[in-house]
Amino acid sequence: MTDTYVGKADAANAxxxxxxxxxxxxxxDGLDKVTGAAEYVDDIDFGPALLxxxxxxxxxxxxxxxxxxxxxxxxxxxxxxxxxxxDFPFTFGLYMQDRHVFAMDRVRFVGEQxxxxxxxxxxxxxxxxxxxxxxxEVLDPILDPLGAISEGTELIHPxxxxxxxxxxxxxxxxxxxxxxxxxxxxxxxxxxxxxxVILEDTYTVPRYAHCAIExxxxxxxxxxxxxxxxxxxxxxxxxxxxVFAEALAPLGFSHQDIRVITPYVGGGFGGKAGVSMxxxxxxxxxxxKGRPVKVRWTREQEFYNTYQRQGVVANLKVxxxxxxxxxxxxxxxxxxxxxxxxxxxNVVNAAGLSATGPYRVxxxxxxxxxxxxxxxxxxxxxxxxxxxxxxxxxxxxxxxxQRLGIDPVEFRRINAIAxxxxxxxxxxxxxxxxxxxxxxxxxxxxxxxxxASDDPNVEIGKGLCLFWKAPAMPPNASSASxxxxxxxxxxxxxxxxMELGQGYLTxxxxxxxxxxxxxxxxxxxxxxxxxxNPYEWQTVASHVTWSCGNAVAAAAKEARDKIYxxxxxxxxxxxxxxxxxxxxxxxxxxxxxxxxxxxxVIDGIEMSDGTYRGGPIVGxxxxxxxxxxxxxxxxxxxxxxxxxxxxxxxxxxxxEVDRETGKIRVRKAALAxxxxxxxxxxxxxxxxTGGLLQGLATVLYEDMRFDEQGRLLNPTFTDYKIPTSKxxxxxxxxxxxxxxxxxxxxxxxxxxxxxxxxxxxxxxxAVADAVGVRLTDMPITAERVALAILEANGR
Amino acid sequence: xRIDVTVNGEVWNxxxxxxxxxxxxxxxxxxxxxxxxxxxxxxCGSCTILxxxxxxxxxxxxxxEADGHEVVTLEGIGGEGLTMLQRTMVEMSSFQCGxxxxxxxxxxHELLQEDPNPSRHDVEEAISGNLCRCTGYxxxxxxxxxxxxxxxxxx
Numbered sequence: 001m002t003d004t005y006v007g008k009a010d011a012a013n014a015x016x017x018x019x020x021x022x023x024x025x026x027x028x029d030g031l032d033k034v035t036g037a038a039e040y041v042d043d044i045d046f047g048p049a050l051l052x053x054x055x056x057x058x059x060x061x062x063x064x065x066x067x068x069x070x071x072x073x074x075x076x077x078x079x080x081x082x083x084x085x086x087d088f089p090f091t092f093g094l095y096m097q098d099r100h101v102f103a104m105d106r107v108r109f110v111g112e113q114x115x116x117x118x119x120x121x122x123x124x125x126x127x128x129x130x131x132x133x134x135x136x137e138v139l140d141p142i143l144d145p146l147g148a149i150s151e152g153t154e155l156i157h158p159x160x161x162x163x164x165x166x167x168x169x170x171x172x173x174x175x176x177x178x179x180x181x182x183x184x185x186x187x188x189x190x191x192x193x194x195x196x197v198i199l200e201d202t203y204t205v206p207r208y209a210h211c212a213i214e215x216x217x218x219x220x221x222x223x224x225x226x227x228x229x230x231x232x233x234x235x236x237x238x239x240x241x242x243v244f245a246e247a248l249a250p251l252g253f254s255h256q257d258i259r260v261i262t263p264y265v266g267g268g269f270g271g272k273a274g275v276s277m278x279x280x281x282x283x284x285x286x287x288x289k290g291r292p293v294k295v296r297w298t299r300e301q302e303f304y305n306t307y308q309r310q311g312v313v314a315n316l317k318v319x320x321x322x323x324x325x326x327x328x329x330x331x332x333x334x335x336x337x338x339x340x341x342x343x344x345x346n347v348v349n350a351a352g353l354s355a356t357g358p359y360r361v362x363x364x365x366x367x368x369x370x371x372x373x374x375x376x377x378x379x380x381x382x383x384x385x386x387x388x389x390x391x392x393x394x395x396x397x398x399x400x401x402q403r404l405g406i407d408p409v410e411f412r413r414i415n416a417i418a419x420x421x422x423x424x425x426x427x428x429x430x431x432x433x434x435x436x437x438x439x440x441x442x443x444x445x446x447x448x449x450x451x452a453s454d455d456p457n458v459e460i461g462k463g464l465c466l467f468w469k470a471p472a473m474p475p476n477a478s479s480a481s482x483x484x485x486x487x488x489x490x491x492x493x494x495x496x497x498m499e500l501g502q503g504y505l506t507x508x509x510x511x512x513x514x515x516x517x518x519x520x521x522x523x524x525x526x527x528x529x530x531x532x533n534p535y536e537w538q539t540v541a542s543h544v545t546w547s548c549g550n551a552v553a554a555a556a557k558e559a560r561d562k563i564y565x566x567x568x569x570x571x572x573x574x575x576x577x578x579x580x581x582x583x584x585x586x587x588x589x590x591x592x593x594x595x596x597x598x599x600x601v602i603d604g605i606e607m608s609d610g611t612y613r614g615g616p617i618v619g620x621x622x623x624x625x626x627x628x629x630x631x632x633x634x635x636x637x638x639x640x641x642x643x644x645x646x647x648x649x650x651x652x653x654x655x656e657v658d659r660e661t662g663k664i665r666v667r668k669a670a671l672a673x674x675x676x677x678x679x680x681x682x683x684x685x686x687x688x689t690g691g692l693l694q695g696l697a698t699v700l701y702e703d704m705r706f707d708e709q710g711r712l713l714n715p716t717f718t719d720y721k722i723p724t725s726k727x728x729x730x731x732x733x734x735x736x737x738x739x740x741x742x743x744x745x746x747x748x749x750x751x752x753x754x755x756x757x758x759x760x761x762x763x764x765x766a767v768a769d770a771v772g773v774r775l776t777d778m779p780i781t782a783e784r785v786a787l788a789i790l791e792a793n794g795r
Numbered sequence: 796x797r798i799d800v801t802v803n804g805e806v807w808n809x810x811x812x813x814x815x816x817x818x819x820x821x822x823x824x825x826x827x828x829x830x831x832x833x834x835x836x837x838x839c840g841s842c843t844i845l846x847x848x849x850x851x852x853x854x855x856x857x858x859x860e861a862d863g864h865e866v867v868t869l870e871g872i873g874g875e876g877l878t879m880l881q882r883t884m885v886e887m888s889s890f891q892c893g894x895x896x897x898x899x900x901x902x903x904h905e906l907l908q909e910d911p912n913p914s915r916h917d918v919e920e921a922i923s924g925n926l927c928r929c930t931g932y933x934x935x936x937x938x939x940x941x942x943x944x945x946x947x948x949x950x
Binding site: 040214215264265266299682683690692726728 | 833835841881889890891919924928932933934935
């Protein structure tokens with residue numbers, strides 16, 4: 001392998017004369033998607049042998065399983081097998097093994113899988129599942145994170161201390177705290193003593209659902225030769241294979257026995273990261289050797305038994321001097337992490353390292369506590385903890401500025417973090433266009449110019465907030481790519497990142513296109529199959545453009561170097577005099593020389609004696625951020641380098657608020673993100689538009705409601721309202737800022753998640769600006785605004 | 796029970812159970828996979844088909860009701876090639892994950908058949924029964940309006 005990533009000098013050189021990078025090349029998967037050719041897991045035919053499974057679910061949030069009787073279900077015609085936890089006494093989990101395939105001795109949330117029926121068709125499986133008898137000893141459900149950590153509360157996981165886990169998780173055995181990330185920097189006491197104003201308050205954020213339109217689905221097949229293949233709707237094929245191999249090791253499986261195939265995925269947003277319901281498909285396949293078995297979640301199960309975005313109660317205290325300089329920040333985050341935290345605890349970890357927001361803060365104390373509750377498992381959702389804590393943090397910054405008598409945007413300019421500033425965990429901040437993002441967002445919403453409404457009942461308000469986010473990855477998270485030429489000069493690239501809709505395949509094609517001068521229309525990038533495509537950690541963390549982009553660039557450069565080598569061997573030109581243009585090899589020293597790639601990339605170059613030089617051109621590349629480390633002092637988080645870089649930006653809105661009904665209409669929303677380098681500006685604008693609406697929905701429309709027994713009350717699109725085409729802002733202004741990331745492909749860094757992070761606080765600010773009421777609990781629905789206005793008026 | 800249903804111009808004689816919904820029969824017995832299973836209760840629009848020329852949610856129709864009716868899915872709207880709407884949507888990268896696309900393309904196709912000069916509001920209304928979680932809808936609406944403009948030959 002040649003260079004493993006596009007280094008600083010290389011990126012700078014490459015930017016001078018780009019042909020494909022920086023253009024809005026149409027998506028390479030566009031045709032598949034508008035013709036119905038795009039195949040998702042549920043569309044794959046498995047023939048008449050296919051079996052279907054239905055899951056028996058716990059009706060209780062917290063109970064001991066006393067007895068399970070499957071005899072009636074087994075007697076149903078068409079039922080092939082009924083399984084329970086006793087058949088698979090294996091634990092699994094991404095970062096901490098705190099789950100079983102099926103509940104063993106106790107259930108910990110309503111909807112948890114207790115048993116499964118495998119039958120000839122889905123209708124029989126569902127009917128038979130209702131015949132499985134489970135006797136429970138019901139326990140009090142623990143639904144509130146603060147209650148869960150109060151003295152004397154029952155332990156949801158008595159064995160917490162013995163669960164295998166990654167070294168950067170810090171479970172508190174004998175409590176319901178499964179991880180506690182502490183970040184300490186500077187002298188907090190002195191910082192607050194220095195402050196002229198200190199503001200302290202509590203903010204709450206409920207749980208949310210991803211609502212990808214494609215439900216989770218898995219088909220598993222253990223063939224007669226002992227090979228286990230899983231077709232999954234997943235963001236993480238390789239990570240799934242690793243989790244399956246670890247969980248099923250007692251049955252004799254290792255990585256080489258397991259294959260995960262992931263075709264197009266119908267939306268993820270974090271909900272299809274890691275392993276959730278897919279473990280059931282893997283386990284069931286081993287119970288019906290020779291037969292493929294499908295598990296497809298209903299929309300209801302999609303809501304209550306995948307991952308949910310965790311709720312949080314945030315206590316925040318920030319001090320600043322009269323001149324606006326922040327002196328100290330204390331942020332305590334109590335996360336309602338749910339019944340299992342094998343993935344969700346890493347969300348808590350990420351927030352615990354970064355809950356200062358994009359500000360220069362000399363004295364920091366962050367406590368981020370991952371707390372078990374008897375609600376569905378929490379986990380990753382676009383924003384990965386940052387969406388959650390930015391609501392309180394950014395609301396607070398605006399209020400602090402107002403308390404100081406400083407314009408909230410000016411306050412942010414004063415404190416905005418800049419390249420080289422020290423982060424909360426002690427490392428320097430990466431290059432950033434945050435100031436430019438603030439200025440351009442402020443300009444887009446005419447910040448400082450009051451807007452008036454013609455309607456006496458309607459007030460206009462504005463808000464502007466900042467955001468930042470770093471990928472939350474293990475220090476050795478890596479990407480790899482294979483690239484091959486075909487006889488006509490076209491290219492196939494294999495990678496194992498997922499096309500979730502973000503346009504990843506197109507961006508990878510653009511990176512290769514730029515290096516090899518082959519148009520994207522002649523480059524296919526294939527979805528993952530762990531037998532054929534090289535390794536990718538996961539498609540999460542907004543890191544694949546950056547990480548896998550580097551791997552694809554490396555593979556393309558390796559192929560390019562081989563092309564130059566062949567031309568040198570056949571024609572004698574010096575390799576450093578050669579370059580690629582319009583699918584041809586050309587030479588600086590011989591303007592008459594040009595050799596089409598299609599002439600030789602498979603067949604080689606014929607010599608005067610009839611022999612050939614060269615052969616099929618292939619390339620491979622990989623990328624691993626070799627500078628990161630998760631090793632740090634558990635009491636302070638100092639001493640490691642947990643994050644590769646932060647992507648920053650700002651969002652602003654202009655809203656109308658009806659004084660009587662509380663109804664909020666977003667007239668305009670602007671969002672500026674520093675993407676380092678916009679490899680495809682059209683796709684980035686797509687991320688901004690879609691992500692902003694998803695974020696606005698969390699504050700304006702959505703939230704999960706549970707009853708006092710821990711049952712989700714709104715597990716359908718009828719009752720959990722996501723935006724339709726009629727719920728979009730009147731205008732969205734995407735603003736792309738490009739301060740290059742030195743180790744990114746052509747300077748690029750990720751942006752997928754960031755687009756929803758600032759949406760909630762910016763609405764809170766704009767509502768406060770419009771009607772003078774400050775709401776500190778999400779969501780900010782019309783009803784809550786109307787009630788707050790009534791209360792403010794003393795009614 | 797046996798039904799005769801025309802799917803994308805081809806008559807299928809199919810054995811169906813009384814409780815089977817049309818969506819499942821199209822996918823499992825006619826091999827037409829573009830209508831997707833998203834919610835099975837008429838909320839999301841992923842299973843949208845043209846039924847005697849008008850969009851319906853195929854998860855809410857019993858297969859037996861479709862006897863003697865005509866179904867067109869995304870596979871069937873373009874004939875030999877692509878419609879202008881489809882071409883424009885590719886060119887403008889309208890969709891992201893694409894799971895909602897079969898339903899939304901049909902809903903927009905129906906609108907353009909009935910009204911070659913729709914307003915933005917008309918387009919938003921026409922696709923308002925089809926949920927998309929990725930795009931924020933704007934790139935889709937833009938493409939529908941652009942396709943209509945091109946078809947009309949308007950500047």
